[in-house]
Every structure is written in structure tokens, then in C-alpha cells.
Amino acid sequence: MRHTISVLVINEFGVLSRISGLFSGRGFNIESLTVAETVDPKISRMTIVTSGDEAILEQITKQLNKLVSVIKVHDFKGEPHIERELLLIKVTANAETRAEVLRIVDIFRAKVVDVSPRAYTIEITGDEEKVEAFKELLRPFGIKEIVSTGRIAMPRTPKHHK
């Protein structure tokens, strides 16, 4: 089971290594990890995508919480939230296929950010489902390279207050 976990940490040197060390040392899996400052420059947010059964996820959350540098751990599982990642995809695009690639780019509201005679570099943002569908459609043309930011997430603001 895939989980997206948000971890608020004290923004100090070595903190990334504490977190990644915990995952590697205990055999937990990291599928992606992003880090950046929050509105408070003394605090950073890490968004970690990981997987495991319930017991493993429980351990991951508890172990993260135990680190002295960790302020808060939040698992988005089962809660309305927004997820995004950004990808740069370099795809083969020659005279014959160019139009078709552009059509797909259009449908997905992606952007061509670099053009060469034989390839397009495309920027796309979205949740996992959208990004995966996009990659699937481009694959037949020949994907040369993909760079991804990894996933970030934020809870949705409740629409109705009870």
C-alpha cells in the first residue's frame, strides 16, 4: 500500500540524513522524497512517498516521530488531499509524429519547454494518475528521459465546518 507522508522537521544540517538513514537502517522503502523550507524558514517540510502494510506504516510514523528533529508527521492516507508532482519528459518527435505529440500535450495541459529537430521536452504537473496516463500515451513515440520532482501533498481545506 502506497502512502504519502508529510514530515515537518527542524531546518538544520544533517536532518535529511537522519530521515533517510532511518528509512535505510530499518529497511523501509522510499519511493520519492522532496524537501523544502516552509513559510517559517526554521522549519522544512519533507514529503515522502513510501509503501508497506499497516504495521510497517505504523512503525514508520512512530519512528519518524521519535527523531528529535521531527516536529510533526502526517500520513495523508484516507483523507482528502491534493497531490502533485512535476515531470520533465524528453520524447522523440519527428516530422511525422510532432502533431500527434502536441495534441496529447494539449489535452493534458502540459507544456513544451524545449524543442529540437528530433525531440520535445515537455513539462507536466499533476497527480499520479494524470502523470501516469500521460507517460503511457507518450511511450509509443519513444521516451528518452524523465526527470521528476517527486510528489508533494497538502490536505484539502474542509468546505463545511461542522
Add this chain to the structure above:
Amino acid sequence: MTKSKKLTGAEIFLECLKEESVDTIFGFPGGAVLPIYDALYDSSLKHILVRHEQGAVHMADGYARATGRPGVVLVTSGPGATNTVTGIATAYMDSIPMVVFTGQVPTALIGNDAFQEADIVGITRPCTKHNYLVKDIKDLTRVIKEAFYIATTGRPGPVLVDLPKDVLNASIEYSYPESVELNSYHPTYKGNLRQIKKAMDIILKSKRPVVYAGGGVVLSDAAAALKTFCEKLKLPTTNTLMGLGGFPGTNKLFMGMLGMHGTYAANMAVTNTDCLIAIGSRFDDRVTGKTEEFAQYAKIIHIDIDPTSISKNVKVDVPIVGDVNNVLKELIKLIPSAKGLKEYKANIADWHTQVDKWSSTHKLSYKDSPKGRLKPQYVIEQLYKATNGDAIITTEVGQNQMWAAQFFLYDKPRTYLTSGGLGTMGFGLPAAIGAQVAYPKRTVVDIAGDGSIQMNIQEVATAVQYKLPVKVVILNNIVLGMVRQWQEFFYDKRYSHTCVSVAPDYVKLAEAYGAVGLATGKRDEVASVLKEAMKVKDRPVIMDFRVDPAENVYPMVPAGQPLNKMLLV
């Protein structure tokens, strides 16, 4: 905050230790910490000069285990720092409060592969509760304050503070922070009352309850509360290796240790219980055996200060996160007004009969032969007699550690000091020295194997230097006994590299160090050797007991087997 004159980082370091009521530090000098050693020259702080940095850490560890106060270590950068790693990992596994200060190359040189530079913060990240590199003298007092706070609160553990030489040489106005502000660290001390009540309910409905108490009882100074709790509810009780002394070894309710080398009664009781009350214990694999069958008929209540210990290896029914002492006191408060107390006591009568039967049919024993080879268990029994059970025992690792757990009864907490989690050979002697430094008048004995004792034998010199009358009982079986035992049982008696018969003459070795050396292989001399050793008050004594090399530790649950599948004597 009180302001005063400017001090150097090194002087501030010593002031901070005073603020933290540190009376003794264990250390070894070197270039990077010379500023501190220079300041120590005029200081009243007691410094124990060790012979190897690993020794310093185990000594601080022994000091901490014996007293409950944090152990403090001071070493230099590079090799001084890396030599502490085994000791730190040992303390980490057993949750021992400790602060280790390492020197570091000047901040400008960090990362340059400077002379005696090691990234000790990086190296010790996974084996410390937390660690720090102090890059600016402005942070020094805050970091030291936090280090002691973190080491001693919540689930205790070692904290390392790396001190670059330029920070030690810089100066600043000194003031010690009055409080710690850590918005990311809040240990839970009070247990949830609803959970506590639920636990009491389950206990009173049970017919076959068992208490399984671990090192957390000792760490939270909860021995008195545990005794009251168990006696009021007539709970058959077992201790883990780390828990020994947390419940009186001579108490009627005590079944002995559980686990791989636990007693028949304890392992059978835990296998058959319908209500397991785990207190300050962590379901280690040496305790549970095959986890699927561990206490499989029981509702499990688990009290521990560390949420990560709960449901890590074995799923529990009633988790209670909190300080063991606090939670036990809450539970005790509930007893007088608890519903169904009378029925409960009637209901558990049969269980007591059953437990007593297990205890009496399979007592801990060994095949003693008055004419044959000296048995190691006999030596421990004699030691128990010679000390009236009133001693701090430390151990090395292996068979010696298990026999010390089985054949010496610990009535008080902080009297059985052993490396339970990491199983570090070489722990016992320096740990004994640390305990003896804390309690110069008490009897402190390291129960050792002839393999382990060699691992930190150099610290005999430290004990001689400070006139510490530590006693070392070597159960000399000329083999790495515990490993040999596994080879006998599980590797077809293929004794690969476990014979250590080439060894020093321990009597001569002791004398060479300025200690007292005694030796015997005869049963009827054991008592007199021990008696003579106990008379020595001004220097260490090494006793070489030449014991039967073929002796094994029983009972034994082979690794991964359920606890009721014991190999018996």
C-alpha cells in the same frame, strides 16, 4: 539568565558539567580536546583516565546503570571518537542515559580530510538518541543543556556532542540556559487513564495472568511500584535479562528470567497465559522465540514510554504509552475499588498451583560432580554466598552472562549490569569500574568469560590507578563458550575457531598490572578464593576459575522456536 565574565569554550564546557551536577567524567586526551584538558588541570571535576576510549564509554555506561545518573565521556577527534562507537551502540540498545563529548578538528578544516578528522556525527547518527556538532560557541551552552535533557528524559539514551577545537578556544560571556526549548521533543509520561482502566479490567477477568517486566522498570525506578502491583494482584512475574533486579529475585511470585535461556516455569507460564502484562519490555527476539506462538492465548497489555516499542514485534491489545512508574502507580490506585477482585483471586488459584508445579519440576540446575571438573554454575552460586547476594554484578557476553542471570538472585534494581541489546563482549570490566567509581564501598564483580575479558583487559590498569577494588571472576573454559555451544547443538560439533586456549596466565597478568591474581580449578577451593578476593579493598582482583569447557547453558530455546520447545539439562 545570570550574566558573568567571558570564558573560553573549554571553560564553559566544565561550567556546564557543574550545572548538570556531573561529578565524574571518563576520558582520554588528544589534540582536539587539549583546551578542555588544560582547563581540567585546575578543575575539581573527577576525571578517570582510561586506557582505551571504548573503556571510557562502558565505564560511563556502568556508572549510569548503577546510579541512574547520566554517564559522561570525553575523547578526542578521529580515532578517539571512532573508538567510542561500540560503547555508544551498546548504551543505545539498552537505553542508557549518557553524554559523549568528542573533540573535532577546527570548523574551518571540517570536510577537508584534516588530520584526525572523522565525521563522528554522521557515524553515530543511527546509534545515538540524538547528536550535535557545535559550530558556533554561541550554541555551546544550549546544546549541552539539550544533550543532558534528551539523554535523561523519555526513553533514555546516549547523546553525542562534537566540539571543534576553535569553538573550545573561542570565548564568550557565559550564562547557562535555565530551561530547554525543544518544540519537537515531548516524551509522554502519563498513561491514558481510559487505557489503564481497560487494562485493569482485563487483568481482573483473567485466570492465568503473567507479568513480563523488562529494563524499563529499572530505568524508570519503578521496582517498588512493580513489587506492590504484583503482590497486590498475586501476579506470577518474570523478568527479561535487562529487567533482572527490577523485581526481587527471591520473591515468591518470581519465576526467573524468560526467553532463550529462561526458566522452564517462566517460559511455560508465558506460553499458556491468558493475560500478559508487558511492562517496560520490548518483545526482543531472544525473549519471544517464535513470535506467532508467543503468548498466543493471551490478551496483551503493554506499558512502555516508547511508542515505537508497542506492536513492533507482537501485536498488543491494550497499549499504554507512558512512564512505567507513573502507570504502575495509577494501576495500584485502582486496585482497592476494583470490581471483581475477590473472584479474580479465587480464579487464579489453579494457575498458581500450575506455576508452582512447573517451578518445582524443572528448577534451574546443572550436573554437578564433586569429583569431576569445576562447574561454572557452582562458582556463581558460591559468589552469591560469599557476597550474601549484596553486590553489583556486571557481565561479559556469552555463557557467563546467562549463568550470572540464572544462578545469582538479584533483589534490587541496578545490581545486574549487562549488555543485553547489543551483546558486547568487553563490556563487563569497564562497566564494573564505572559502577565502582560511583560506589567505592560496594562489592562490584565482573562475571567474565575468558574470551570476553581479553577485549578490554587494558582497563585493569585504570582500576589499579584509581585503587578500585573491582573483582573479576573469569569462568575460564578456554573456549568462546556460547559460540561453541551453538556449534555443538546446531553445527554438528564442528568447533570452528572457538578454542582460545592460548591465553595469558591471569595470575601473572594481574600481578603485572599491580592487581591481585588468584586461580583455581578445584571445587573445594572456590569459596576460599572468593573469600580472599573479597578482603582486598585497594586494588582489583582477577580470579581465574578453570571450569569445565563442555558445560552448556540450559534451558535453551533454539532461535526461532516457540518458548515451550526448551532443551533441558
